Amino acid sequence: MRTLLTAALLGTAISAAVAATPAPPNAYLYIGWPNDGQVVSSGKPIRVWFGLRNMGVAPKGVKYPHTGHHHLLIDADTPGPGVEIPNDRQHLHFGTGETETTVELTPGRHTLQLVMGDDQHLTFEPSVQSKKITITVK
């Protein structure tokens, strides 16, 4: 039984390792604006800019070494390495290679986090993601 389980676990680990694009060395993703803990006013769009070092931006579907495209996660957790990033109101895709956006949020506390996806919207291994920040909309 143990052998089978080990084999199954190994199989999962190997397939995940094969599927995921390796993260560029020293890739650093961060939210340049707003700052963690920032209080912003409601009723007007909030500009969010995406900071990325030691890695480049490429639109979806473009296979180019050490590049990916941005995803902004709103009130959501990162999906982990080597998996497809959902596409919904909490996971915004920037498949044209955008490096900033504006969002409108309801009053209250919200979390924002960036995660890079590869040409197929899969997260990198290890995942290239920013710190998750919290902002308050008043």
Next chain:
Amino acid sequence: MDAAGMRKPLILLLAAVLLASMPVLARTPAPRNAQVYFIWPSDGTTVGQAFWLRMGLRNMGVAPKGTDIANTGHHHVLIDVDLPENMNEPVASDRQHLHFGAGETEARIELPPGRHTLQLLLADKDHIPHDPPIYSKKITVTVK
């Protein structure tokens, strides 16, 4: 010169005009509201001899060189130099024209002490500026 003799130079002239206008036709269109700008440093800032330069782009996306996707381009940083006079040609590649063909949006820049100008210019898959050309304000920084 008779009519037949006239025809040849005229055709040559037409061919020359067509050829001359081709690079203009080849330029990649950019959205009218596209804007490239410096997130950091801002105009007039004093910086150290090595600093991170952050390139901002609105209403367009970043793509590595060679990528043929509408409304995208890659950044170039112009140091102590004016914009190219001929926007129909690829941006020069030298120490005053830094190319970010791998889709970079930040760069570690090292400059000698003194005043320097910086300007951003976006270019298409072939390193040719868009139509209209998308460039930032030229800023001045003091390196100390």
